[in-house]
Amino acid sequence: MTIQAVIFDIGNVLIEWQPERFYDSVIGEDRRRALFSEVDLNGMNLEVDRGAPFAQSVHDLAAKHPKWDAEIKMWHDRWIEMASPQIDHSVRLMAALQAKGTPVFSLTNFGVDTYDRAAQDYPFMRQFNRDFISGHMRVIKPDPTIYQRLEEESGLRGENLIFTDDRSENIAAAQMRGWRTHLFKGPDGWAKRLVTEGVLTESEAA
Template sequence: MPIEHIVFDIGKVLIHYDPNIPFSHLIPDAAERKWFFENVCTHDWNVEQDRGRTWAEAEALLIEVHPDREEHIRAFRKHWHEMVPHSYDDSVAIMEGLIADGRDVTMLTNFASDTFREAQVRFPFLTKPRGVTVSGDIGLIKPDIAIYETHAKSFDLNPAATIFIDDSAANVDGAKAAGWDAVLFTGADKLRADLAGRGVRLSP
């Protein structure tokens, strides 16, 4: 079936994300920093903010267990803007080109509600697609099949005519389980080839 809908992930597809950037100077020792991310501000802890938990609640939970790390725990949100230093211009150009060509483009992202709104201000291209589903707004996160179904329903997408672009293999698999086509993002050149192979070619 021809592709009618193109859905972009955001982090590591359109904008860079790396919490090590601010923490490389907040916790200069690499071994200590690794321990901190593995035992305090972990990936699983951060994911719950993407699911909708408030930063105040998230910080309180960790500070109760690690009171000696309060400054670094609060620094995660305080320095979030440093974790997203730039966009991937080639990927953004592809998305903007698809929109200019009249393609139906939306976004589906695991993102805390407040930091996503900050990102839209800093990166105005995030306001250009027809719409976005933000995990923190609806209490669902990828790769839960329910978030793909919610997005498809919200934007009236035909799953069989939808392609999803994400940097996470698990999230790509989640989209496929929801009946979508999906590709793993590893760079703009591969994305162009993936789209062209499905009949979605960008105008010169």
């Protein structure tokens, strides 16, 4: 079957997402390890991805852990430094697909507020043909519901879709629905896959 849409995750596919790296650079690795062991920052972030308000979620968590108040609030105040830099080759692939008339969708675990904040720095985030953002949908990958809703809302399914994501559990959930998939380990591998699938030429994927 012909590919009718290409689906991109965003974090670590189009934008690097490395909170630990950020905290290591600011407070040092040892202190970061202590912070992440005592405070469930990633759990809080998943709730934001499910649609919880960003600033309130961070401040509520900080109030529960006054010892780490300043460090926790960095998750909000310096969030864009964690969500950087842009992965330029991946962004070029997105543009190349659209230039050929191939629709490109996002399917991303991203909060409502954090997505709007990131889009200020990364204009490509407003250029998808269709957006499937967990914060708006109130469900996160790899819950099968988010994949089903993409199918229902786009009218596409199975081998009409090819999806890349950096997390194996998200890829496995898409495979269960018959999607073509690519586990993202870098833009060069993704580019080669798009060439192999016949949606881009080698020069277009460069």
